[in-house]
Amino acid sequence: MTARRVARVLIDSPLPQLDRLFDYAVPEPLAADVRPGVRIRVPLRSAGRMVDGYVVELGEPDATDRPLSEVDAVVSTIPLLTPGLYALARRAADRAAGSATDILRLAIPKRMVRAEKAWLAGDGPAVPIVSEDNREWTETLLRAYPALVECLDDRGRGALDARPEPARLSDGGTTGSWAVLLAAVAVRTLAAGRSAILVVPDHRDQAQLEAALAGRAPADAILRNDARQTSPARYSAYLRMLAPVPCIVIGNRSTVYAPVHAPGLIAIWDDGDPLLAEPLSPGVHARDAALIRQELDECAVVFAGHTRTTDVERLVSLGWVRDVSAARRASPRVVLSATKEGESRGARVPSAAFAAAREALRTGPVLVQVARPGYAPVLVCADCRTPARCAACGGPLHAARRGAVPECGWCGRPATSWVCPRCESVRVRMASSGSERTADELGRAFPETRIILADGDHPVLTVDDRPALVVATRGAEPVAEGGYRTVILLDGDRMLLAEDLRIGESCLRWWSNAAALAAPGAPVHLVGVTGAVARALATWTQPAYARAELADRAPLRMPPTVRVAALEGSAAAVDAALGALRETVPALENEAILGPVPTDAGARALVRFEYALGARVTESLRSSIVADALRVRKNPKTRAPGTAAGARHTLRVRVDVPDLDL
Known part of the structure; x- marks a missing residue:
């Protein structure tokens, strides 16, 4: 035969x-x-x-x-x-109790025949050459970060505290100092004959990195990888990554899987941003995928930011990630603004911040950060303060502008005849101010001043250095030429009221990123906030705040001091998975499993486990997923209502959920 x-x-x-x-x-x-x-x-x-x-x-x-x-x-x-991409997908999927094919679906774009034919007909890319001037530029810039250079040379893992200030580019533009620093380490890596992968949360950060890299490396060696590309462009970029010559890749969370030649650096900017957490199954965070890849490819990995997440700080405290801060510390001038004696306690902008804005507007732009977009995001009953809800769907009511009929934020229906269910009042009042209302109020307070609105509906990437009041929601702040002359952070007390385990971390990150947009020496006013988060911002000691958060969470067994997996599905499937887990991993403590509790789809449970038990726990959960899928395949009648025929299994598992939200 x-x-x-x-x-x-x-x-x-x-x-x-x-x-x-x-x-x-x-x-x-x-x-x-x-x-x-x-x-x-x-x-x-x-x-x-x-x-x-x-x-x-x-x-x-x-x-x-x-x-x-x-x-x-x-x-x-x-x-x-590539063999490396398959090994990475397999390891990442196993860690998250998921499928390697789900990872590869994120990493490998859809095939474009014309782009593939054009690539095959071409001669292939040339080896990129970094000029001597740009090599000298990188070495000069990195002299201020000796620990970072050591980390890059050792191909180790580092947590980098970026300088919180804007930087001037050679073409006269302005970008964040962090973008210039990451551009320098990427160019240094490329000059050494290895590839660099730069992962950022969104297009704003990507635009800053592209501006910082312009002219510092060959243009054909700098690749984009993001959802805003056309399908042919993304597929062509992927084929270029496969070429046996190094390159620099900039993109969003899935860029961490880019199959580049000879990877030498993976840099992740602002790993606390929720955009870097993959929402699709198996939900592997870009930070975790980067750590797995660093082991497989023996390349350097750097987590850079103006703040330090508790996830990274835990690794620093264990010695797994080294601190690579600058040799000379820099921090913005933060002022904790509060209402003075004689001022109304309800004043949204205290007199000190108001005076600072008036003074700064003589020379340049002023940034005002607010919590929410819109005009009046929240309406309440004018008499009893009960939140105003839609009579049709129960969604929150909001006002699109002053004097407008309230509308539902969920279904969009106008509430023309709203009546308070508690006191039967028909009057509503604004309980909070959105970006549009804030811009309206500041326009009246500062007549003849240019007002710029920046939020999700009004995207603005950059502003010039002329006087202007820039009202922006958190995360949507544009970069100002030369930096803002004053930054005012409003609604901080309301941001901290959110029911979220990591709300302190998130607020500190939002405020720190906004403060880093201020010109050197310009004041940053944090309005109406006290406590540990405010002190961390004022003293610019974000790593210390992360350490304190870890110390508080450890006795309560809250993430990231432990890993957490969420199980959802039919009650029988969840019970079977928990029973198999107890048998397979007897080392789990009695209080490790929370639930199950009934839900609309069946049941839900949480499992808390130590990192050392991770492989055994995820293997058991993965086996339960497969067993449940096979059971449902044999008996389709047991499929959960509303489940698609192509996804018959009812048990769903999410590992490393950031919060204990039952």
């Missing part, structure tokens, strides 16, 4: 029971094209249809008579799945 060539294939399917390698026979006509990494089409006998998959490896020739299906076709002859 003639030996058959065998391809071990990872099938692209959402079904958890198919997340393993399958053996397929390689027919002789396709033998030359079936190579590790190529995308192929194979029959799936259990479903009676053809599916896509990736060749992970070629097995030993098989001379047995065991029945093997044959590879049907080769979709693309380009090896899109």
Whole structure:
């Protein structure tokens, strides 16, 4: 009997029971094209249809008579799945009790035939060459960060506290100092013949990095990887990453999986931003994926920010990540503003902050940060202060402008005949001011002053250095040329009232990022906030605040001092998974499992476990997911109502949830 060539294939399917390698026979006509990494089409006998998959490896020739299906076709002859990317996807999925195919679906873009043909017809990219002037620029800039240089040379892990000030570019523009620093380490890595991956939360940060990199490295060696690209452009960039020459890749959270040649650096900016947490299954945070990749590729990984998350600070305290702060510390001039004697306690802008804004407007722009967009995000009963809710769906009512009819924030219905269910009043009042109302009020307080509104509906990336009042929601603050002459942080007390375990961390991050936009020496007024978060901002000791938070959470077994997994599904599926977990991991303490509690979809439970038990816990949960999927497949009637036929399993697991929210 003639030996058959065998391809071990990872099938692209959402079904958890198919997340393993399958053996397929390689027919002789396709033998030359079936190579590790190529995308192929194979029959799936259990479903009676053809599916896509990736060749992970070629097995030993098989001379047995065991029945093997044959590879049907080769979709693309380009090896899109590199061995390193598969190893990373497998490790990240196992850590999160998920499927490797879900990770690869985020990392590998959809195939574009024209872009692929153009790439195959080209000559391939040239080896990028960094000029001597740019090499000298990087070395000069990095002299202020000797610990960072040591971390890069050792290919270690570092937590970097970026300088909180704007920086001038060679073309006269302004960007954050953090962007210039990350651009310098990326160019240094490229000059050494290795690739750099820069991961940022959104397009605002990406634009700053691109501006900082302009002219510092060959343009064809700087690649984008984000959702705003067209599909052909993203696929072309992915093919360029596969080329055996180094590059610099800038993009959002999925960029951490970029299959670049000889990775030398992964830098993540502002890892506390929720945009870096992957919402799709299996929900691996970019920070965790970067740490896994650092071990696999032996490259440097740097977590940079104006604040320090408790997740990174825990690793610093363990010695797993080193502190790579600048040799000389810099901090903005933060003023804790409060109402003075004789002022109304309800004054939104105290006299000190008001006077600072008036003085600063003589020379340049002033930033005013607010909590929410819109005109009046929250309305309450004018008599009893009961929150005004929509009679149709129960959503919150808000006003689009002064004197407008209230509208529901959920269904959009106008509340023309609203009546308070508590006191039967028909009058409403504004309980909070959004960005539009704040801009309206400040426009009256500062007549003949230019007002710029920056929020989700009014995106603004940069402003010039002319006097202006810039009213921005948190995270939407534009960069001002030369920096803001004054920064006023409003609504801090309301931000801290949110029911969120990490609200202190989040507020400190929002305020610190806004304070870093101030010109050197310009005052930053934090209005109406006291306590540990305010002191951390005023003294610019964010790592100390993170350490204090960890100390407070440890006795309560709150994340990130422990890992937390959330289980959702039918009551029977959740109970079965918890029972299997207790048997498989007897080291779990009695109080480790919270719940299950009933929900609309069945039941939900939380599991708290130590990091040392992570592999065993996730393996048990993964086995329960597969077992439940197989059970539902055999008996489709047990599928949860509303569940799609292509995703029959009812048990869902999310590992490393950031909050204990039952």
